[in-house]
Amino acid sequence: MQPQEVMDILSSVGAIRHGHFELSSGLHSDTYVQCALILQYPFYAEQLGTLLAAEFAGLEIGCVVSPALGGVILGHEVARALGPTHPGKGVPAIFVERDATGRMSLRRGFSIEPGQPVLVVEDVWTTGGSTFEAIRVVEEAGGRVVAAGAIIDRSQGRLELPVRAESLVQLDIQSYQADECPLCRAGSAAVKPGSRFVRAAL
Numbered sequence: 001m002q003p004q005e006v007m008d009i010l011s012s013v014g015a016i017r018h019g020h021f022e023l024s025s026g027l028h029s030d031t032y033v034q035c036a037l038i039l040q041y042p043f044y045a046e047q048l049g050t051l052l053a054a055e056f057a058g059l060e061i062g063c064v065v066s067p068a069l070g071g072v073i074l075g076h077e078v079a080r081a082l083g084p085t086h087p088g089k090g091v092p093a094i095f096v097e098r099d100a101t102g103r104m105s106l107r108r109g110f111s112i113e114p115g116q117p118v119l120v121v122e123d124v125w126t127t128g129g130s131t132f133e134a135i136r137v138v139e140e141a142g143g144r145v146v147a148a149g150a151i152i153d154r155s156q157g158r159l160e161l162p163v164r165a166e167s168l169v170q171l172d173i174q175s176y177q178a179d180e181c182p183l184c185r186a187g188s189a190a191v192k193p194g195s196r197f198v199r200a201a202l
Contacts, residue, residue: 001051003169006151009044013037020183022190025127028181031173032193033152035123039073048168049077052121052149055166059146061091062116065138067104067130068097070123074151078121096137104133112143120148125167126175128159135162
C-alpha cells in the first residue's frame, strides 16, 4: 500500500478534518487527523499495523509500547504482525498512560525486562511529545528503545527522535504557536479534539 492509498482510506472515513484545532502538543492547525476513525475498523487497523511492522523487518523487537490513548490499537496490531517472529505468545503490546500527576508511566501491572528491545508506536507525530515520553518511561524501566513508528508524521521534517523513526505517511500540514496563529488573529476559536482534552474536561 502506497502513502496515497493510506491517505485515501483516511479521507474515506472522515479522519482528516479541516477547521481550527488546538493539538495535544498545544500547537494550532487548520487540519486535524483523527486516526481513531480509521482504527475503529479492525480490517484497516490490521492493514496499517502490518504495513508499519514491515518497516522494521530484521530488527530485534521484544515488546511494542504505545502512549495511550492514540497508539494503543495500532501498537496492538503492530505487535500482532510481529508475532510470527516470536513463537509462543508472540510480541507483547503494552502501553504507557498518564498518572494522577499527568506524567506518563507504566501501570496495570505492565513491565519491561532489563535490556528488552522495544518499538514505540504512535498514531500521529506533530512534535513527538508522547513518543519522547514513552521512550523515557521505557528507559527508566530498563528497556532499550530500538525504533519508533507512526501512521502519520506531520512534523514537516522537524521531528528528531533519538532512535530510528519510520512513518507510513508524511503530511505537509502547517502548525502554529498559539500566539502566532493566523486563525486566532482572524477571530476563530480553536477546538480541542484530542482525548487528552476530553479527559481534562470531565
